[in-house]
Amino acid sequence: MKILIVCRGPIRKEAMDVFSSLGASYGILLSEKDSVTYANTLAPELRVIHDPASVHRVPDYTGANAVERKDRIRQIIEIAKSNNYTHIFAGYGFMAEDAEFVEAIETAGLSFVGPASNVHRAAGAKDAAKVMARSVGVSVTPGVDNITALTLLAKVGGDAAGLKKIAEENGLNVASLANVEDYAEAVLQASYAKGVPLITLEELQAEATKRAAEIFAKNPGRRLRLKYIGGGGGKGQRIVTDASEVNTATLEVLQESKAMGPADNKNFLMEMNIENTRHNEVQLLGNGEWCLSLGLRDCSLQMHEQKLVELSLTEELYEYEIAQATKEGHTQFAEVLKADLRTLKEMEEQSARFGAAVKLNSASTFECIVSGNDFYFMEVNTRIQVEHRVTEMAYSLKFVNPADSKDFFIVESLVEAMALCAAHGKRLPKPERCMRYRAGGEVRLNAMNDALQPHAGGVIEYWSPPPEHEIRDDQGIGVPNPDTGWFIAYHLAGAYDSNIALILSHGEGRRANLENLADILRRMELRGPELKTNKDFHYGIINFCLGLHPMLKPDTKFVVPYLAAVGRLTQELESFDQETAWAELVKRAAAQYGPTGVEAAGAKQTLVLRPVHQFLSNPHAAAGWLARNHRRSFVIENGRIIWKRNPLRILADLYNFFRLEDRPHAAPVQKIWPDDLELLNRGLKFYSDLEKRLGVDTEKDFQYSWQTTGENKSSLYQELNRALRSEKNPFVGKGAFNPLADDLYQKSADSHRGWQCGLEILDLLVLMGQRSGLLDFTVDSGLHPVAPAQFLDAENQETFTRYLAPPPPAAADEIVAVSGGMFYAKESPAAPPYLEPGKHFKPGDPIYIIEVMKMFNKVYAEFPGSVVASLIDGDGGVVVKKGQPLFRVKPDIEIKIETPAEREKRRKQATLVLLEAIPSNGAA
Numbered sequence: 001m002k003i004l005i006v007c008r009g010p011i012r013k014e015a016m017d018v019f020s021s022l023g024a025s026y027g028i029l030l031s032e033k034d035s036v037t038y039a040n041t042l043a044p045e046l047r048v049i050h051d052p053a054s055v056h057r058v059p060d061y062t063g064a065n066a067v068e069r070k071d072r073i074r075q076i077i078e079i080a081k082s083n084n085y086t087h088i089f090a091g092y093g094f095m096a097e098d099a100e101f102v103e104a105i106e107t108a109g110l111s112f113v114g115p116a117s118n119v120h121r122a123a124g125a126k127d128a129a130k131v132m133a134r135s136v137g138v139s140v141t142p143g144v145d146n147i148t149a150l151t152l153l154a155k156v157g158g159d160a161a162g163l164k165k166i167a168e169e170n171g172l173n174v175a176s177l178a179n180v181e182d183y184a185e186a187v188l189q190a191s192y193a194k195g196v197p198l199i200t201l202e203e204l205q206a207e208a209t210k211r212a213a214e215i216f217a218k219n220p221g222r223r224l225r226l227k228y229i230g231g232g233g234g235k236g237q238r239i240v241t242d243a244s245e246v247n248t249a250t251l252e253v254l255q256e257s258k259a260m261g262p263a264d265n266k267n268f269l270m271e272m273n274i275e276n277t278r279h280n281e282v283q284l285l286g287n288g289e290w291c292l293s294l295g296l297r298d299c300s301l302q303m304h305e306q307k308l309v310e311l312s313l314t315e316e317l318y319e320y321e322i323a324q325a326t327k328e329g330h331t332q333f334a335e336v337l338k339a340d341l342r343t344l345k346e347m348e349e350q351s352a353r354f355g356a357a358v359k360l361n362s363a364s365t366f367e368c369i370v371s372g373n374d375f376y377f378m379e380v381n382t383r384i385q386v387e388h389r390v391t392e393m394a395y396s397l398k399f400v401n402p403a404d405s406k407d408f409f410i411v412e413s414l415v416e417a418m419a420l421c422a423a424h425g426k427r428l429p430k431p432e433r434c435m436r437y438r439a440g441g442e443v444r445l446n447a448m449n450d451a452l453q454p455h456a457g458g459v460i461e462y463w464s465p466p467p468e469h470e471i472r473d474d475q476g477i478g479v480p481n482p483d484t485g486w487f488i489a490y491h492l493a494g495a496y497d498s499n500i501a502l503i504l505s506h507g508e509g510r511r512a513n514l515e516n517l518a519d520i521l522r523r524m525e526l527r528g529p530e531l532k533t534n535k536d537f538h539y540g541i542i543n544f545c546l547g548l549h550p551m552l553k554p555d556t557k558f559v560v561p562y563l564a565a566v567g568r569l570t571q572e573l574e575s576f577d578q579e580t581a582w583a584e585l586v587k588r589a590a591a592q593y594g595p596t597g598v599e600a601a602g603a604k605q606t607l608v609l610r611p612v613h614q615f616l617s618n619p620h621a622a623a624g625w626l627a628r629n630h631r632r633s634f635v636i637e638n639g640r641i642i643w644k645r646n647p648l649r650i651l652a653d654l655y656n657f658f659r660l661e662d663r664p665h666a667a668p669v670q671k672i673w674p675d676d677l678e679l680l681n682r683g684l685k686f687y688s689d690l691e692k693r694l695g696v697d698t699e700k701d702f703q704y705s706w707q708t709t710g711e712n713k714s715s716l717y718q719e720l721n722r723a724l725r726s727e728k729n730p731f732v733g734k735g736a737f738n739p740l741a742d743d744l745y746q747k748s749a750d751s752h753r754g755w756q757c758g759l760e761i762l763d764l765l766v767l768m769g770q771r772s773g774l775l776d777f778t779v780d781s782g783l784h785p786v787a788p789a790q791f792l793d794a795e796n797q798e799t800f801t802r803y804l805a806p807p808p809p810a811a812a813d814e815i816v817a818v819s820g821g822m823f824y825a826k827e828s829p830a831a832p833p834y835l836e837p838g839k840h841f842k843p844g845d846p847i848y849i850i851e852v853m854k855m856f857n858k859v860y861a862e863f864p865g866s867v868v869a870s871l872i873d874g875d876g877g878v879v880v881k882k883g884q885p886l887f888r889v890k891p892d893i894e895i896k897i898e899t900p901a902e903r904e905k906r907r908k909q910a911t912l913v914l915l916e917a918i919p920s921n922g923a924a
Contacts, residue, residue, distance in 0.1 A: 393440020
């Protein structure tokens with residue numbers, strides 16, 4: 001095999017590695033957008049390619065429209081034939097699901113590493129896939145899947161005679177079909193092939209609006225999802241709540257899918273939006289005769305239809321977790337998991353049935369939306385998925401010689417399995433799936449800010465090497481300069497999607513898997529100018545989910561209220577002044593203990609405040625820490641913080657959580673300082689020695705699972721804390737503790753007060769978590785997260801999330817770009833500008849569009865005013881920087897900008913109010 005790789009991103013480097021391991025030669029396409037200076041290259045894979053003749057340059061990978069796409073297909077096939085390639089591999093992007101592209105490859109006498117063109121036509125287009133699914137008894141989402149055919153029917157009068165007439169007028173030779181809707185679809189398909197437009201955008205919008213109105217009338221209170229038939233990765237989808245929104249949504253769906261050409265196929269699905277759903281998918285592999293399912297992946301943690309975290313779901317994992325829940329006495333959770341296991345088996349059975357029906361001959365994914373234990377087929381991705389390696393963590397494939405059971409080989413790569421299918425087809429025996437690890441998981445490291453908005457323009461100047469339990473697909477970014485061995489700076493430009501790398505790990509169960517992923521993110525260091533990634537988001541939400549329950553079942557909306565909660569926490573953290581808090585705690589120590597109190601607190605100042613500063617600076621991580629420790633390390637009773645674990649040990653854990661632990665070769669700013677480490681170790685040794693003398697181990701008593709211990713159960717540390725704060729020696733040989741002499745008790749009690757002095761600042765961190773509402777998240781009996789009502793409110797969500805990515809500073813009479821990207825002043829080339837000189841705008845009015853990494857972000861006015869002048873030349877396609885002035889405006893109301901002195905005063909006052917809520921004697 002000699003394979004031409006026509007994709008980019010992590011899958012291109014993975015394919016290069018796999019094909020090399022198989023002894024297959026390969027070449028790659030290189031877009032002009034990838035062709036920048038070597039020091040900041042967008043194609044780091046070039047560092048491992050030694051033959052320049054295997055790199056083929058094209059203007060871009062797909063073309064900007066249908067005409068350019070056809071030209072690109074012809075160009076790719078010409079490159080393949082003239083360079084003697086035998087196969088073409090398209091990964092999971094660009095034209096990986098393009099039936100026309102695959103058919104052209106087959107017609108040219110080449111092979112495609114992926115499903116055949118007939119599979120793409122039967123399953124790749126969302127409308128055709130739903131028709132096939134119904135025919136083989138697969139559960140589907142109700143809705144309209146042929147809106148373009150219905151539009152054409154409406155245009156010609158709704159009968160076959162009208163269809164025949166329009167076909168003849170346009171020279172389309174189409175045989176009449178019994179079903180008039182099928183006939184209309186056949187006429188449309190012929191028109192696409194000939195490049196003849198039969199319906200206009202306006203006609204399509206009108207019919208879609210009419211159909212939407214009918215659906216809404218029959219289903220009051222429900223929502224509709226518009227989804228382009230060839231979309232993917234969340235692009236080409238919009239949700240509408242009223243028929244009046246369909247016109248705009250239709251335009252946005254087609255624009256984002258690049259289906260605006262007069263003769264482009266503009267069909268999209270109009271599906272009933274199943275609310276509060278999870279997104280599960282089944283990995284399939286086939287050779288045209290057999291089809292094998294390889295377990296599920298839960299992709300419910302997503303934002304803007306873009307998946308962020310993917311976790312494996314397998315029979316083996318459920319059986320393990322059911323056994324664990326039963327062992328711990330959680331019979332209700334065990335029953336929930338048993339029902340989930342039954343759903344998994346049914347989903348796998350239906351998916352394999354569908355794959356066999358379409359004669360799947362490579363890797364594909366059967367995607368479903370899940371509501372409770374009901375599921376609905378959504379679409380088939382007739383390609384390898386971004387998250388395919390999650391399945392690789394769970395299963396390997398054992399190919400056995402049918403003539404000799406002792407003759408077999410193991411395949412751990414799905415890309416390798418695709419190559420085998422392409423090379424051997426129906427000669428390839430059906431493999432056995434073999435469990436590797438019960439649980440696998442992946443996080444997508446993207447160029448995004450803390451509010452998960454795409455953020456282009458940053459440069460990675462340093463990326464720490466992966467630890468042993470990390471699998472990193474990073475497009476080759478980590479491949480050093482082949483001459484010097486140094487890391488090469490990598491520029492995150494905005495030409496493509498925001499994905500930088502895929503970070504994977506595994507574990508014996510879900511908890512171990514999530515803990516491994518959390519530890520990977522904790523250790524990972526990424527540094528560079530203007531660099532923003534979603535690493536902190538991932539660290540926070542994984543710890544947050546661990547805090548609620550490892551087998552938590554979030555729906556596809558969960559990330560939005562989670563972000564709102566972290567935004568609300570950010571608001572609390574921003575109002576906290578740690579210097580003011582510390583000064584007040586020192587005053588309290590002086591009032592209670594005199595000079596020794598001041599000395600005890602002063603000695604711990606940097607020991608305590610350095611991790612506290614990290615907590616205040618990283619709201620996502622702070623949210624994860626609060627969730628993981630709530631009900632375990634602390635509980636809140638009547639507004640008071642009750643520590644179930646020793647706060648000094650919690651402080652030590654805080655150092656670890658924020659990667660400030662002592663470690664060789666780390667800069668001082670990145671680890672605990674030597675004097676603080678010595679002090680901390682002295683304190684920990686004091687408690688270890690004391691507990692040994694008393695015959696107890698408060699850490700052993702500490703159980704991580706609050707469901708097992710019960711949050712209201714008094715911990716051994718609570719008893720020890722109360723005893724050491726007693727006026728008389730309570731260690732007299734009764735209860736859980738060994739006796740202690742009076743003089744030793746007094747010294748121990750004094751030492752305990754000294755070591756705890758100043759740690760009350762940890763109470764303040766917890767109180768901010770409580771006041772934000774973050775600690776009000778719970779888990780219901782079905783393992784679903786339950787968000788507080790304030791974070792489900794759309795207006796609150798927008799308000800709170802803004803704290804995660806505050807708008808850039810602007811003068812009171814300016815509107816500035818919220819981010820870097822491509823600026824558009826209007827909805828479409830034919831539409832009027834949103835804003836122009838003299839126009840008045842209200843809060844919530846759209847004012848411009850920013851395209852960042854292929855995502856179109858409509859920006860809305862935050863205050864009322866009138867436009868004085870436009871500061872950008874041109875209506876669209878202009879690159880702008882974050883904070884760049886776009887419009888000069890005159891606000892209707894005076895905009896107050898807080899001065900530094902006002903901010904300092906506000907934060908001091910808020911901190912003093914917070915301090916009033918905690919006791920001064922540490923009795924809790």
